[in-house]
Amino acid sequence: MILTYIENWEGKFKKLSYELVSYSYELAKKLNTKVIALSIGNVNNDELTLLAKYGAHKIITVKNQQLNILDNKLFAEVITNVAQKNEATCIILANNTTGKAIAPRLSVKLQAGLVAGVESIPTNTQPFTIRKKVYTGKAYNNVIVKTPKKILTLFQNSFGLVENPQEANIENLDISTAESEIKLIEVNKVTGKILLQDAEIVVSAGRGLKAPENWGIVEDLAKILNAATACSRPVSDEGWRPHSEHVGQTGKIIAPNLYFALGISGAIQHLGGVSSSKCIVAVNTDKDAPIFEAADYGIIGDVRKVIPELIVAIKQTKK
Amino acid sequence: MKILVCISNVPDTTTKIKFVNDYELDKTGIQWIINPWDELALTRALELKEASAGAIKKITVINVGAAETEPTIRKALAVGADDAIRVNIIAKDAYQTAKQIAEAVKDENYDLILTGVESSDSNGMAVGEMLAELLNINSAASISGINFDKSLFTIKREIDGGTELLTIKTPFLATVQKGIAINPRIPAMRGIMQARTKPLKVVEPKNIYNYVEYTDYELPKPKGKCKMIAADNVTELVNLLHNEAKVI
Numbered sequence A: 001m002i003l004t005y006i007e008n009w010e011g012k013f014k015k016l017s018y019e020l021v022s023y024s025y026e027l028a029k030k031l032n033t034k035v036i037a038l039s040i041g042n043v044n045n046d047e048l049t050l051l052a053k054y055g056a057h058k059i060i061t062v063k064n065q066q067l068n069i070l071d072n073k074l075f076a077e078v079i080t081n082v083a084q085k086n087e088a089t090c091i092i093l094a095n096n097t098t099g100k101a102i103a104p105r106l107s108v109k110l111q112a113g114l115v116a117g118v119e120s121i122p123t124n125t126q127p128f129t130i131r132k133k134v135y136t137g138k139a140y141n142n143v144i145v146k147t148p149k150k151i152l153t154l155f156q157n158s159f160g161l162v163e164n165p166q167e168a169n170i171e172n173l174d175i176s177t178a179e180s181e182i183k184l185i186e187v188n189k190v191t192g193k194i195l196l197q198d199a200e201i202v203v204s205a206g207r208g209l210k211a212p213e214n215w216g217i218v219e220d221l222a223k224i225l226n227a228a229t230a231c232s233r234p235v236s237d238e239g240w241r242p243h244s245e246h247v248g249q250t251g252k253i254i255a256p257n258l259y260f261a262l263g264i265s266g267a268i269q270h271l272g273g274v275s276s277s278k279c280i281v282a283v284n285t286d287k288d289a290p291i292f293e294a295a296d297y298g299i300i301g302d303v304r305k306v307i308p309e310l311i312v313a314i315k316q317t318k319k
Numbered sequence B: 001m002k003i004l005v006c007i008s009n010v011p012d013t014t015t016k017i018k019f020v021n022d023y024e025l026d027k028t029g030i031q032w033i034i035n036p037w038d039e040l041a042l043t044r045a046l047e048l049k050e051a052s053a054g055a056i057k058k059i060t061v062i063n064v065g066a067a068e069t070e071p072t073i074r075k076a077l078a079v080g081a082d083d084a085i086r087v088n089i090i091a092k093d094a095y096q097t098a099k100q101i102a103e104a105v106k107d108e109n110y111d112l113i114l115t116g117v118e119s120s121d122s123n124g125m126a127v128g129e130m131l132a133e134l135l136n137i138n139s140a141a142s143i144s145g146i147n148f149d150k151s152l153f154t155i156k157r158e159i160d161g162g163t164e165l166l167t168i169k170t171p172f173l174a175t176v177q178k179g180i181a182i183n184p185r186i187p188a189m190r191g192i193m194q195a196r197t198k199p200l201k202v203v204e205p206k207n208i209y210n211y212v213e214y215t216d217y218e219l220p221k222p223k224g225k226c227k228m229i230a231a232d233n234v235t236e237l238v239n240l241l242h243n244e245a246k247v248i
């Protein structure tokens, strides 16, 4: 069995959730087995059923008060329990903050080799060989998993969605756990903004914008493209933009379909976080800026002039 | 109270990655540094100790690596760690690393263990949480803030689109990320002198199997040439994004 852990956000799934199921289905086909999707938390049956569309053969849901906030230790216990009961040989999680928090614990509990941050299905099953990124995207490494059980975490937006409709039934599982020793005091959430990790288009700006008050055009461009905003590290270090927007080796690693690098030089640490983008557009006054080596399309020009014109041009095509 | 900080030794982030053959990193000319996140973890640990009015007694750093990592360990001692442990083995995967650390510290009862969210070389992001599981203690990942007040720890955890403020019972392990400390501490001359005489214990490794085997490397395919568009012709760019790249 392939077991995939599907996180929810206030009871809802998102593209990433279906991507995990699509990936698991493809892997199950290769290993000649089936997919179980496991949800922990309050998700209703209509939402759960959506997982079947992407290839889940069975859906297990665990609802338990202690599991309302992420407690790595308790979540790992529950997933291990389900994995053992269902004789799972592969466990698939997202390579996001939750997946990265739980997968290593599962690896220890199940004595299963972990490969974190995969983008594709294994190239070989005997021995189980899979490719992963290392040195922050500067190279790939082939990895052989030697243990009978395997755990993989999948990079968001690397595999995509594939529909494989199944007739899946939903099993409600009661699993009791110890009381969590982690207590929530408060949550601070930005609402109504597109999350950087989920965005198909990201508009990112660097020190070339010169000052925080110049970000209006960046936000306008993002708005008409339905995009998320991002920035280079010095921009967030200076406090011009929130830390949550910082992308790169020491910030978020993203892979949108389209990435705009506006007034960003393209330092190697910056590229580490964005080089998996499917298409990169660079606007920079310096024709020798390294960003042009990583970009697909480039404009040598001043962002203060190019961005407003770009906004006008996009509005026109949208008409 | 005592704190353990796990540090790994990685190539400087500006390093151009090359391989001698398909299997081995070309180490010529590489500058080795403390993994940037580990450095911030250590910085925060020092700040907590200084502000704790003696409640936090000791900060130990641990590294799993060969003798060549000692300059990096000495640097950690120079910025203020009290002592250090090196487990003398080049680990093959995250599990081996975590298990070696667990074996070396299991009887030490650290109240708090800090590790970076990931290392900038293998990007495994696994050692911290594996260690927590091996020691059977609480843990929280992606921590960007940590405070200590009268034996109670509060932590700030990054979640999608925001943060959570949590309390967590000791002993616990936190994998930390950006924000935990602002600037890494830089060793002063006095610290460098003192570091030479601070205890650095070398522990022989236990016999532990690795779960995964890293084999050959591949460099990413070189990118096609960047298509340049005249600055006064942004409509052309919009057309290309729409019709050629099909991304808008």
Ligand SMILES: Cc1cc2nc3c(=O)[nH]c(=O)nc-3n(C[C@H](O)[C@H](O)[C@H](O)COP(=O)(O)OP(=O)(O)OC[C@H]3O[C@@H](n4cnc5c(N)ncnc54)[C@H](O)[C@@H]3O)c2cc1C
Pocket (backbone or CB within 6 Å): A205, A206, A207, A208, A209, A231, A232, A233, A234, A235, A246, A247, A248, A249, A250, A251, A262, A263, A264, A265, A266, A267, A268, A269, A270, A273, A283, A284, A285, A286, A289, A301, A302, A303, A304, B013, B036
């Ligand atoms: C350990 C370490 C980790 C790091 N991690 C990261 C990371 O995660 N993410 C990250 O981004 N950086 C990271 N950095 C920093 C990185 O090395 C660069 O310093 C940084 O990315 C540069 O940001 P920038 O491109 O915004 O600024 P600059 O390098 O100052 O570039 C500004 C660019 O704007 C252009 N420009 C100026 N005016 C205009 C104009 N009017 N119109 C158009 N273009 C203009 C300039 O030609 C220049 O290319 C890290 C560094 C270290 C040492």
